[in-house]
Amino acid sequence: MNAESVSPVDWPLDIHRVLEAAGIRQVSYVPDAGHAGLIRACQATPSMRTVKLTTEEEGVALAAGAWLGGQRSALLMQSSGVGNCVNMLSLVTACRFPLLTIVTMRGEWAEFNPWQVPMGTIVEPVLRLCNVLTYRVDRAEEAGETVQAAADLAFGGDLAVAVLLSQRLIGRKQWVHG
């Protein structure tokens, strides 16, 4: 991580603690550098089943099935994955399934790749059009409490909620394997 993103708060572990305390049992993800620490923490948690996806929409359907069977699920993805979910989110709206997704943002702060910008800049309006509420996290110390609030809202109110982790929080992309 570069100096800009160094923080005394280990936000991926804060989010992990919140997910574990919220009783999340199925964690689905498409591998992502920004989520790497959280994914590793979930993989090391015996109460959590991690499910590697080929595309993010699979995670929306998985979360619906998990809820049918009495389990809570969380979907971890990068902003580009939001576009892949659009039609599958109709399942969530039509059946009023709870959905908790945590999205690492690209295409904004210090983005170096212009191909990330078209989807990154429309994530919030697209999610809102799909009846997904959005909370944004810009500061590391807000990550845990924001995910907690989103989980309460999603599973207490049968609502779809996305927490967007800003690119400024995550830091500039490093060309190393995460």
Add this chain to the structure above:
Amino acid sequence: MTLERRKTVATLLADRDDGLLVVTGLGSATYDAAAAGDDPRNFYLWGAMGGCLMVALGLALAQPGRRVLAITGDGETLMGLGSLATIGVQSPANLSIVVLDNGRYGETGMQESHTALGVDLCAAARSCGMARVFEIHDEAGVARLVRELQTGTGTLFARAIIAADDPPRVLPSRDGVYLKTRLRHAIGCDEP
């Protein structure tokens, strides 16, 4: 030789075990399951094309003590083909997938699907690591499938080769909230 879809699904669901949960893909597979008899342990998809197998996976992982059966069509499976890879990696022992394959998109006018043009779903399922993969096209095959559904273990993927016909629609409820809630009630997993 091909199978008749309604009769095949009715046979699969006859004398169903109390624990069996069924998820159906949109269109004809939903009508076939409804025609076999509505049941609170059925979850019918009316949209979300490509999502049937992943809904079934989430349910199977959440309910390891019950068998989960996904019944869907070739078009619906093709739209979520990556799900086969995801399911193969997870390999839930209690998940069975039956694809009713007529090589057609029945809901939109019976246009040919990729399976009518050489794509082999069983080969895809096998290469994704499913434990039990086979094709059925006659009554003996249906009998084998019933046995495997009831007694076998390991993720099952069966391709049932069905006639390209279009039986009358049998429409279950389209109320997604109702379908969700009644299944959760039926298996006693409502949250307090």
